[in-house]
Structure formats: structure tokens, C-alpha cells
Amino acid sequence: MFTYYMPTKVFFGKACVAQSGDVLADLGRKALLVTGRHSAKVNGSQAAVVEKLDELGISWFLFDEVENNPSVATIRKAAAFASEKGVDFVIGIGGGSPMDAAKAIALVCTNELDDEQLFTGPYGKPLPIVAVPTTAGTGSEVTKVSVLTNPKAGTKQSINTPLIFPTYAFVDPAFTESVPETVTVDTAIDALSHAVEGYMSTASTPMSDVWAEEAMRFLGVHLTDLTGDVSPVVREDLLYGSTLAGITIAQTGTTMVHSMGYMLTYYKGISHGRANGLLLPAYMKLMEETMADKAEKVWAILGLAGLDDFTALMKDLMGDTVDLSDEEIKKFVTMTLPTGGVQRTPYPVTAELLTHIYQQLIGNR
Ligand SMILES: [Fe+2]
Structure with missing residues (x-):
């Protein structure tokens, strides 16, 4: 006996955000963009997403402080910012770190979790998650895992729940060309x-x-x-x-x-x-x-x-x-x-x- 579950709707190919991004309107009126410091700004991914959000009249707020191997502290800072702005959904743009961070932020926005519960649950439904990969590696755009750095545990730790499968993944190879x-x-x-x-x-x-x-x-x-x-x-x-x-x-x-x-x-x-x-x-x-x-x-x-x-x-x-x-x-x-x-x-x-x-x-x- 085995199960198979992969609920993320994947849009793959050049200009997929421009062509198919209208579905973002289903997720709400305010979005949090989660990125690292630089690459999303230079590889065209952030601009493509912002253009689509503006076209749809969706307000957006940028959190661009995700470091490599994101820490729990960064997640909490971003979640506080997202809650203050009242965002309806979270878009992670970048390599594994911003996408994993987006998943954890979406979860923390709707759940009271201390640093231990963050990795164990139980979890309620997170805000909807959208993933836009800009490296060809992590696969986080289609997984239910968010890997974070937890200094309290002295290692990397994973949040693992089907609730954090992204709703949509926009997978455009053009965003990986400057890697x-x-x-x-x-x-x-x-x-x-x-x-x-x-x-x-x-x-x-x-x-x-x-x-x-x-x-x-x-x-x-x-x-x-x-x-x-x-x-x-x-x-x-x-x-x-x-x-x-x-x-x-x-x-x-x-x-x-x-x-x-x-x-x-x-x-x-x-x-x-x-x-x-x-x-x-x-x-x-x-x-x-x-x-x-x-x-x-x-x-x-x-x-x-x-x-x-x-x-x-x-x-x-x-x-x-x-x-x-x-x-x-x-x-x-x-x-x-x-x-x-x-x-x-x-x-x-x-x-x-x-x-x-x-x-x-x-x-x-
Ligand atoms: Fe890996």
C-alpha cells in the first residue's frame, strides 16, 4: 500500500507568471513577498511577480531579509510584519531559503507556536503559499517541508506538514539564467x-x-x-x-x-x-x-x-x-x-x- 499526494498547481515555462499569474487573484488582496537581499531583484523574478500583482490590483509588501539557511528569528520578524500589514497570502521568491521561509511565515501568521511547536505542530491551516524558484535545486516549490536553522537545537530542523505545500508554483527557467x-x-x-x-x-x-x-x-x-x-x-x-x-x-x-x-x-x-x-x-x-x-x-x-x-x-x-x-x-x-x-x-x-x-x-x- 502506498499513497501519493502533491496538491501544488505547477505552471512551468518561460513567462509563466505573466501568462498564468491571474490565478493569484483567488488568494486575496494583499500579498507578502519574501526574498533574499539581492538575486530576486536582478534575475527578473521579483519584477515579474510585482508586475502581475499591480495588474491585478493586489497590494504587496516586501520582506527581503531572508538569509541562507533562514533562522527562526527571521521567520518571526517577517510574520510580525505580515500580520501588521494584514496580508492574505505569502509569495516566496528565490532559492530554497526564501521559499522555505515563506512556508514557515505563512504558518506562523495563523498559528500560535513556540520555538519547539514550530517544528512539531499541531498546526492549523497556514495562509496560502506561492513559490517562485530562481535556482534549480531545492524543489521546495513542490514540497511540504521548510528547513530552518534553529540555534536552540544546534542544527537545521524541518517543519514537515502537507499544509505547507504551495498552492501555486511558478517555475520559469529564465529566472535561473543569471545563477x-x-x-x-x-x-x-x-x-x-x-x-x-x-x-x-x-x-x-x-x-x-x-x-x-x-x-x-x-x-x-x-x-x-x-x-x-x-x-x-x-x-x-x-x-x-x-x-x-x-x-x-x-x-x-x-x-x-x-x-x-x-x-x-x-x-x-x-x-x-x-x-x-x-x-x-x-x-x-x-x-x-x-x-x-x-x-x-x-x-x-x-x-x-x-x-x-x-x-x-x-x-x-x-x-x-x-x-x-x-x-x-x-x-x-x-x-x-x-x-x-x-x-x-x-x-x-x-x-x-x-x-x-x-x-x-x-x-x-
Ligand atoms: Fe536538499
Whole structure:
């Protein structure tokens, strides 16, 4: 038995906001725009949304202070601003951080939640959420997860509820054209990681596998096209692949790769995609033992000869080693073990195994 639920209405393609944005009028008369400091202003996404809102006579208020890996404090500040303005819905424009922030803000606007309840619920209905991705990676436009930084817990933590699936996602590849090289690589590997982890998960289903395979097909063909000038055609494939990978993890969640990677991001400042990319080869090595048929399928879809090929490619894209002390590894292992990502890993995960994988990242020690 399995379930499939993905209620977000997706508009995909060039100029989708201009063409299909009239549906925003269904959501109310006042909108909060949630962005980072810069990119939404230069890649055309904010302008496209504002033009449509103005055309529809919808008032809008801008909160453009979302940092990378947004904090609970930022969410509360934005929610207070949104409540003061009396907004009816929230539009997140940007990479994963502004979209995840928009989801959490929409939830905090309608729910009294202390810092612990924010991650556990129970939740009532949030304000309607609209997502406009400007990177090809997170897939947050089609997921029910918002990943935040919680200094009280000393790590990244997730809000996970079907209530925060965006109502609408406007997915326009033109908004990703000015993404710089390091972000293009990081986000593409994050998307690949979503597809691979969703495929290689105890929570995978026949329906999620369809999306995972299709995502790997669109991402895999471009893994050697991520540096230098990236053409609009490649950008479109990457964004399509990342949205499909998002639909996959909306069904399956992620695995120990993301759980382990969160530690590298929170404590070592390693970007989210790179953290996943550093860990993926070790994960696939385990999967070759427990999910051999699917592992073979992954290599075939990605056009690779096997694990060695994949490891070399990741090393090429992610750079080599990470500096980790024994104390850090011990702490990361203790924090990673109880996570859902570990539970969804189709392999008997032990502290020794996690320790070994973290140690491998250090290189020659
Ligand atoms: Fe991710």
C-alpha cells in the first residue's frame, strides 16, 4: 500500500507568471513577498511577480531579509510584519531559503507556536503559499517541508506538514539564467541528491520512482555541463529535473545523506548541495549492497559505468576533502543517528558506519 499526494498547481515555462499569474487573484488582496537581499531583484523574478500583482490590483509588501539557511528569528520578524500589514497570502521568491521561509511565515501568521511547536505542530491551516524558484535545486516549490536553522537545537530542523505545500508554483527557467557557477553546481547536485535519495529510500513507491527516474534523466545528462556558460536549454532541463526531484522527495523524504549533510552545513559552513555531493558516493556504495538492481538503474540513467565513475565525477564537482576533528565527528554522529533520514535509509545504519563515512571525508589522515 502506498499513497501519493502533491496538491501544488505547477505552471512551468518561460513567462509563466505573466501568462498564468491571474490565478493569484483567488488568494486575496494583499500579498507578502519574501526574498533574499539581492538575486530576486536582478534575475527578473521579483519584477515579474510585482508586475502581475499591480495588474491585478493586489497590494504587496516586501520582506527581503531572508538569509541562507533562514533562522527562526527571521521567520518571526517577517510574520510580525505580515500580520501588521494584514496580508492574505505569502509569495516566496528565490532559492530554497526564501521559499522555505515563506512556508514557515505563512504558518506562523495563523498559528500560535513556540520555538519547539514550530517544528512539531499541531498546526492549523497556514495562509496560502506561492513559490517562485530562481535556482534549480531545492524543489521546495513542490514540497511540504521548510528547513530552518534553529540555534536552540544546534542544527537545521524541518517543519514537515502537507499544509505547507504551495498552492501555486511558478517555475520559469529564465529566472535561473543569471545563477553563478558555484550555485549552479551546488543546486544541481542537491537536486540530483533528492532524486537519488528518493529512489534509494525505504519510503520510495512505484509512483515516486517514476518521478525520480525522470528527474535523474534530465539532471544526469547535464552533470558535465554545469561549469562555464550554461545555455538556457540546459537551465530549463535542470529546473525541470529539480522540480521532478522535489515531487519525489515530497513523497519519500530524504535519507541519511541529507541528515549527515545538515551537520556539515550548520557546523562547517559547507553549502547544502556540496555537503550532499560529498556524501552521495558513500551512500551509493551502501546501496550497491542492499538495492543492487536500483543502483544499476541509476548508473544506466546517469550514463555512468558505475560507482567509480560517479565518485570521480562528484570529486570533480565538489572538490576534495573536509577538515573534521574526532570530537566533531562524534557530535555529528550522535545528532544524525536519531533522524528520520537515517530511518529511511535502506541499510543497517550504525554509529560506526556514520563515523567511517565522516572520516572518509577528511581524506588522508
Ligand atoms: Fe536538499
